[in-house]
Amino acid sequence: MFLDDPTATNVEVASSTLALHVKAATLFERASYLGVQWKSGMVNHTQRRMILTYIRPNRLGRTYTGLDCRSRLTSIHKRVFFLRELIRYAYRYGPQATCYIHDCASGHDPASQRFCRKQCSVKSEVSRGRQSSRYRDRKHS
């Protein structure tokens, strides 16, 4: 992951690691803000295209062919790479990173008492004070 590599400054022009993080955080915040606006139906055509640029890298070539030069495409690809890595980072280390019972990276929020579907049904039984035999078998196995 590039955030763990302080020397990974070749992804984008950055004067330092801190500058790299500033740029990435700024892009991440802006993309998130535009995404929220889009969900709320508050974006125009230009903003919608900008969001598509951020979140749909596989269609960049189709969207921007003939409209922008190659250097802009390259730059956008780098930005999308930033965002994708940052989203991975946020899901891995963020407050809603993993199911805190199983660490299964399901991304559920512990505060909302929603757990992963595969394993946390057992946890929900435990939380109600009924320790099932299935849970005991799994616990002691």
Next chain:
Amino acid sequence: MHRINSAVSLSIGCGLHKQRSPTTNSDVAFELAPPRDAIEQGERIDGFWTILILHKCWGVSLQWPSTISDVLDEQINIPWPLEMFAYESVSHFTYHQVPFDSHLHPYLGTNPHPPSATLDLENVS
């Protein structure tokens, strides 16, 4: 988030988001003393950018729309941060030919590579 907002307000109030110029009148609420050396100035620059990173990342994590992001992005005109050894290696730290405009705003716009700060390497010790 409350403490981050407080930190952002404090840093803006102290004028850490703007490049200090001896010729222009300061409009900040609390005038900080000029930095004693390049390291202190570098610490101020890094400190502000770190606050900004925290502000943006927590805004995304908590899904709270930042009402000051747009305003803040347009007003920031301090240079991009450098590595600390770059500050330490310069005896007299001056930025030259840094345009008086935002750095984040053109970065998010059409210009992917805004003019970055350049160190005055003539005074490298």
